Amino acid sequence: MFKTLDSAVPVACWSCSIGHNDSTLFCPHCSKIQPPPGGDYFSVFGLKPRLELDLSALEQEFHRLSRKLHPDRFARALVNEKEWSLADTALLNDAYRTLKDPLRRTEYLLKLEGAEIGEEHSGKDRVDPSRVPADLLEEVFDLNMQLEEMRMARKIGDEDSALEASLAEAKEKFSGLLKAVDEDLRAEWRAWDEGNELARQASQKRMVALLDRRHYLSNLVRDVTETLGA
Amino acid sequence: MAEGRVVGIDLGTTNSLVAYMQGDTPVVIPGVDGSNLVPSVVALDPIAAAGGRPTVTVGNSARKALIETPERVIYSVKRLMGRGLGEIQEELKLFPFHLADDIEEGEVPRIRLGELKFTPPEISAYVLRQLKRNAERFFGEPVTQAVITVPAYFNDAQRQATKDAGRMAGLDVLRLVNEPTAAALAYGLDHAKVGTIAVYDLGGGTFDVSILKLRDGIFEVQSTNGDTHLGGDDIDNLLLAIALDEIHAEHGVDLRGNPGAVQVLRKAAIEAKISLSTESAAHFDMELPNGDRYQREIPRAVFEMLIEPVLERTAGPCKQALKDAGLTPEQIDEVVLVGGSTRIPAVRQLVDDLFHLKARGKKPQIELNPDEVVALGAAVQADILAGASKTTEEMLLLDVTPLSLGIEALGGAVARIIQRNSTIPASATEHFTTGVDGQTNVAIHVVQGERELAADCRSLARFDLKGIPPMSAGLPRIEVKFLIDADGILQVRAREQRSGLAAEIEVKATYGLTDEQVESMILDSFDHAEEDFAKRLLIEARNEAETILAAVDRAPESPAWRQLSPEEQAAIHAARGRLAAIKQGEDAAAIRNATLALDQATRRFAELMMEAAVSTAIRGKTMDAAGNDMGDDVTAPHAMAPAEFK
Structure with missing residues (x-):
């Protein structure tokens, strides 16, 4: 049912039967909608992978394709056209959501390039002490102590304005x-x-x-x- | 298939409407009684034909039955749509309805109505069928395709239940549209095409807020938030509970066991609420069963203090929506008010404060009737879907999913796969594998919501990925694609990648009806046969005529009849004679007109009857008997000391 994203085989248009390159949303010959093309999110917008993007041009293209x-x-x-419209639009929306956000865009590109990146979405992870950047080790240790103290104080209903100021x-x-x-x-x-x-x-290494x-x-x-807000 | 009209339907908690595009203007289609609003009330006719199933009435006539035969009437059923047993029981504490007693775990709960039982989508289907008929009567041709609006904050199960209801009513639901977005479409038709707007929609039972960016005909929702348990109903219940408590405390009369009397009080509470939008005080004045009078003045200031906690609950969602859209209140160009409850001055004040309107020399948008604007917007969306219309060809609505979609990970935490406020359709692909050698099944639990633990989110469905080829643990790679479609409803597909086999998946929705169940609940199959259409119009017209004639023939027995002047009585007789003569003819429109004329002639009589019924319900012993099985379930939604009222 699904095409894998890395297939790039030429296919024949379901409507006019003329062969075309797989990575197109519409048949170049008869303009009919096609099944979701292979290729990455950048190619949906006709772009090569890159990190600096003209967001207003991206939005315009997003609106043009949405229409x-x-x-x-x-x-x-x-x-079948309904089905492809749904799948193509989902692809377009996923691509736009990813590319318009600088962090998501960077992570996406790094993954495309094969970099290993921690998963952002797996629940709401608390600060993992084993991953403290070396230059922050001491400060983070102090901060965590203060946070713990603050939570305890809050629990018993204490106000500690000095602690609060220091946390702020x-x-x-x-x-x-x-x-x-x-x-x-x-x-x-x-x-x-x-x-x-x-x-x-x-650069990839530094970005990771x-x-x-x-x-x-x-x-x-x-x-x-x-x-602080609790 | 014939490309007929597409109508837009607002299936509301309190009232429902159907609208269409007349040229370049959306217009509400009135019912046979001339009213644009069809109360979302469904009643079983008490005078059932011998041996036959009782007939179902919808709308104003059903609302009258609320006081006469409350155990055969249901309203606000939208609050029960797509909900599980536990949630419905919670909800029913506020309403005088009862569940069927033979419901099994995991089933869609059924509500008792007289001697029959209905699921919430079936009840909604009756309302939808009435709207469909109103539209068909108006056009003189069948209507089979519709856009139906839902609260933006409706979850997957509530949306699916609404679609099921449409199907049962013989409607092909082309799209579910979020209510605030629909309102924005209605406003966007003739307003500035560029800007950022917020829609604040406080309806009968639900609250939504949506923030949209308008540009060149594209309506792009930035964020949405809300509460599907918050609306005008809550204010009614608050006033009602206080009146019940006071009557009990001051007069020693507990009306809670008397459903007819509770409905009379509810009606008085609603009237008080409505009048307080324009008057500085409202009055309760009614005679109690023991002959006492319950009299109470409610100054607006007291009313506002009372409802403040309810209104305050809309502030959080507004702030969250702004935050999610990355906007400050100052960046909102316009705020559109939707829903009857936004007529309350305190609501307008709150909106003003939330969006800093007055400080910027702005006012909330209220040009379109807040009761109708959603239906009008649904008609615009219907026109967009039908295509080939100059007015709407440049318009496109890009909506979002209101809730995050996640899957339950090890330890019960939620792994979010589609974030809330993602533009829909949206998809996510996840990979799963096995944990044991030779394992051929993988179970997946999908949830919707923002909480960290799956147990705190709304369970959507459990999937069983079956038929995985036996391999060593961790070797199979099952790709599962989750897709939220343009209606905001989830679709799932799976494939095992190593073997290339499409893994069979069995989707068991946590709540909801199966296709077969929906199929079996489709109302009158002849409803969608076009060749029967003319015949049906005639049959319906005759049935309506019969109903009103029977009622008029019983009229002289009623004490109210004697209150009519001889001229009024003569006018009724004349209209009755005309209808009786025309009824046997083949002209449905003529019968309908004669019915309407008789209905007009009897209007004052009907009002007199209603007044009589109201006082009977308050005083009468007969109602007490009917109310015995009501128990004490009608309780105050919020504990509220009577003292606060003084």
Whole structure:
């Protein structure tokens, strides 16, 4: 029932029978909708994999394709056209959702390139002490102590404004570090987009590390925010 | 298949409507009584033909039966759609309905109505069939395709139940559209085509908020949030509970066991609520069974204090929707108000505060009738789906899924595979494998919701992936594709990749009817046979004529009859004679017109009858007997001390 995403065999159009390259949403000859094409999310938008994207152009293309592909346009079409409209639109939406978000886009591209990245979606993981970035080890240790203290104080109904202030300060600091990571990532985007094969390999490695650090920091900031807000 | 019209239907908690595109304007189709709103009330006719099944009435006539034969009437059934046994029992604490006593675990609960039992989709199907008939009468041709609206925050089971109801009513449901989005479509037709809008929809039983970006005819939902247990019903129940408590405390009369009286009080509570939107105070005044009078003034300030906790519950979803869309209140260009409850001034004040409207010199959008705007939007979407219309050819709605989809991982945690507010259709592909050598089955539990533990989320379905070729543990690679379609309903497919075999999957929805069950519940099969259409119109017209003639013939026995003037009585007689003469003819439209004329002539009489029924229900002993099996289930939704009322 499903095509695997890596197939790139030429196929014949179901409607006009003329053969065409697999990675197309519409038959180049008769313009009829086709089953979901192979290829990655970038190719849905006619792009080569890259990290710096013109988001407004991406949105325009998303709207243009939506108008042609959406199931609303096929409410009274043939059963198979309905089916493909649904599958193609799902692909388009998945692709747009992934590419418009800088982090999802970066993770997606790195996975396409074969990098191993921690799964973001597996539940709401707490800060894993074994993955603390080395330069933060000491501060994170202190912070975790304070968080624990805060939670205990909250539990027994104590107010500790000094502790609260210190946590707020820590939050500020780690949020700043998070911003710095984002800036570093942005710099890597250009390095990857414009680099040769060798430069890309190196950039990928740095991005994987940055994403790990980012993941760690954002969990930390969230924990502090939650504890303060509780 | 004939490409007939597509109508738009708002299947509401309190009222339902059907609308269509008349040229470039959406228009609501009135019922035979001239009213645009069909109350979502279904009653079993008490005068059943000997041996036959009782007939079912829908709408205003069914609402009248609420007071006369409350045990044969059901309303607000939308609150029960797609819900499991446990949830329904919770819900029924607020309503005087009873479950059938032979329901088994995992079955779709059935509600007792007189001597019969119905599932919630069957009840909704009766409402839908009435709307379908209204549309067919209006067009003089069959209507088989429809767009039906649902609360944006409806989950998979509630959506499926709504689609099932459509099928039972003989409708091909081309699309389920979210109510706030439909409202945005209705507004977007003739408003600025660029901007960001929020739709605040507080209906009879549900609350939704959606934030949309409009651009070049594309309506792109950014985020949605809500509460499917929050609406005008809650305010009614609050007032009702207080009145019941006060009557009990001050007059020693417990009306909770008297369903007719409870309905009279409910009606008074609703009237009080409505009048408080324009008046500074409302009054309860009614005679009690012991001859006392229950009199109470409710100043608006007290009312507002009372409902504040209910209204405050809409603030959280609004803030979350803004946050999910990554927007501040200032970035919302317009706020559209939908649903009858948004007529309450305190609601408008809250919306003003939430979106900082007054500070920016703005007001909530209320130009379109909040009771009709959803149906009008459904008609716009119907026109989009039908295609080939200049007005809507540039319009496209991109909606989102309101709840995250996840699968239960080891230890009961949820692995999210499709995040809430993802544009639909949306899909996710996951890979599963075996844990034991030679294992041929893998079980998957799919849930919907935002909580971290599967047990706290809404269970959607359990799948059994079967027929996996026996291999060493961990070797099979089963690809499962989860797809949320444009109706917001989940579809699942699976394939074993190593062997290339399509693994057979058995999807057992946690809640809901099987295809066979739905098939067996389809109402009157002749409903969708076109050749019978003219015949059916005639039969229906004659049936309506018979019903009203029988009622008019009994009229002189009623004390209310004597309150009519001789002129009024003569007018009724004349209209009765005309209808009786025309009834045997073949002209359905003429019969209908004569029926309508008789209905008009008897309007004041019907009002007098209603008043009499109301006071009988309050005072009468007969109703007490009928209410004995009601038990004490009608309880206050929120504990509220009478003192707070003074």
